[in-house]
Amino acid sequence: MNSNEKPEWNGCPTRYAAGIVGDKWCFLLLRDVLLHGKRTYREFLGSPEGISTNILANRLSKLETMGMLTREADPRKASSVCYFPTQKSKDFLPALVSMMIWATQYDEATEAPASFSESYSNDPAGTIAWYEAEIDRVDQALRSS
């Protein structure tokens, strides 16, 4: 890449990302799904930020429409519902972790232990892989129950 290639086209990937993640609630729901293993409406409602029920329903359907989540019957109880992450949202993990690393560095009140940043700087790919494995573990357990 040399300095003649001015990246004017950058606008678009960023706008695409902003359309999904440039919303506080979608962002936090993605965290719940990708990092906290949450899969149900009830679990999302329980997050400390206190999303209200209408906004939650709205954002879940938005995320479904955008191909980030799939809405399926809960294998444990047919009357209940699960939202599973798609490959598209799993592929968002590196970006999400990258933002967390940045936030950990600048948030004076961070609750993230030093070991998080350390393990990422020692082995970024391994850290991402660990989260991916957790997601798969959660979803396989759920789907086979």
Next chain:
Amino acid sequence: MNSNEKPEWNGCPTRYAAGIVGDKWCFLLLRDVLLHGKRTYREFLGSPEGISTNILANRLSKLETMGMLTREADPRKASSVCYFPTQKSKDFLPALVSMMIWATQYDEATEAPASFSESYSNDPAGTIAWYEAEIDRVDQALRSS
């Protein structure tokens, strides 16, 4: 990292990031500053998304308060104003680029050339470094004028 260490604390770095980037307009302004070399109110207004003047003023001051931008007199014309990226926002670049890579992969209408993803996958650190150098070049040129 073993699977006993369940990362409950993840909520917070993500919430911190969501507080800044979980807003469409802040997100796009960061793009303009970090990727497009924009520094003035007038330049931000010119972006294709069409931010309105009151929202722009509001977000610039929010980003300044959050330590992402500094508001300074324009060295070219004292009556004008420049918004420069701080180290904090420059350190956000890896996360931003990571989101762009993801968006490029999933946006069917992406305008990003294949060479962008290629150069990132060949040499991620080098790609980030290139953007950092561009930012420094822009700001040094501006400040010494």
Next chain:
DNA sequence: TTCGGTTACTTGCATATTGCAAGTGCCTTT
């Protein structure tokens, strides 16, 4: 020195989005 143009905003107002509380319909459990 005054006048038009530019820059960086602020203000007012109609519309859209949010937050909160309450309600609905469909299971499931007892």
Next chain:
DNA sequence: AAAGGCACTTGCAATATGCAAGTAACCGAA
């Protein structure tokens, strides 16, 4: 058959946004 949980929906007041217009300071040219 009744009670409760789950996943929403609805209504309404409060807040935020988008748009158009206005303002204040400065700058360069005539």
